[in-house]
Amino acid sequence: MMRTAISILKKDLRMEFRSKESILAMWIFSLLIFVIFNFTFEVSRLVMLEIAPGLLWVAFVFSGMFGLNQSFALEKENGNLRAMALMPVDGGQIYVGKFFSVTIIMLMFEALIFPIFIIFYDLQLSLGMFRLIPVLLAGTIGFTSLGTILSAVAVHTRNQQILLSLLLWPLVSPIIIWSVTLTGMVLSGEVTEAFYPLLLRVGAFDVIFFTLSYMLFDFILED
Template sequence: MWQILRKDLRIEWRTGEILSSMLLLSILITLVFAFTLEPSRLRGPEFLGGLLWATLLFSGTLALNRSFLLEREAGAWTALALCPIDRGSIYLGKLLANLVVLLLGAAVLLPLMVLLLGTRDLQPNLLLPASLILGLIGFAAIGTLFSAMASGTRAREVLMPLLTFPLLAPLLIAAARTTTAGLTGEPLEAVQSWLLLLGAFDLVFAVAGWLFFDYVLED
């Protein structure tokens, strides 16, 4: 698991291909929001959480879609399948690497969105990092599994969103709600049930990915 994590992060550190593509798309989407929505709405922090997660959905899917592309192109997919290690650990290593990229992207994107959209009256609290971390764990768990499934198909750019978006709907709703609470200074009690939903979502799909990755790798 740790070898996979180090390998992916080292490659991304050298090339910056996935993170740069994610950030470029995020900036373009943010500019679309800035030019098409009413400025009075954009200045309120209550809209920023939803806009942030809508942007992360598209840019993050682009990033996750390339998770196993290098192994496919380099002919290393068979080598992964033949490794004498638990295949679930390969999934966990990929998940952690994807999570690091998504967290870095979100950390850069949030202040950029505040700047480009002119958002005011922010009152951030600890719910903000908690909601981002929990939301992105679930996003990475689903995205990593389905990226592996779609990587061997010619239509992976189309197949990946079709597979992931329906499953991500409850996560995005909960993440947007808790992120908004973290931006507006709401107390924990106001969104405790949403945080529990995020935690349960993360646990279920991370375990499911770990269990089913063995069958995905065989295909």
């Protein structure tokens, strides 16, 4: 049943590892954000701790937008999007394959850029930082589960990038805001009792977005 999803995932990752187009562009873009913010604003460490979580997620989501656009732009090339519509498979399987490939690429990029972020903003590494793993996972999955289906919608249009932004931002904003709050708690070392309920809320949104997208993807592939 998952054969199609795995095939699409393997194909996407193979193409990405071969070209490194998405990861490299996302990494350079995020690096620029960090460099510009670091050298433009001279703020105290306390203020830096306040803005750092937001900055980190700005880098993640703006770079993620590039990854999402790239994912379906590849399919549009040479008519592969039409080939997908012709496949004798459930559209949900295609969604799962594309979702996992976008998510894995984005998580790999996050793993590559996070150490740079730590160095630039002189943050202290501690065991408590491991709490960032579920936060990054939940926030990223929310972003990519919705982004994958909306990217498939937007790719049919001429202004793909603008439309994707217009569709994605309003819907994904709650997840990003909660993820910034959670990241702030972990980075400042002030994990309150509100942490886990909020993380659970992000997880619940992830499940809703993923399930709806899985069910609706068949309709997206049609002309």
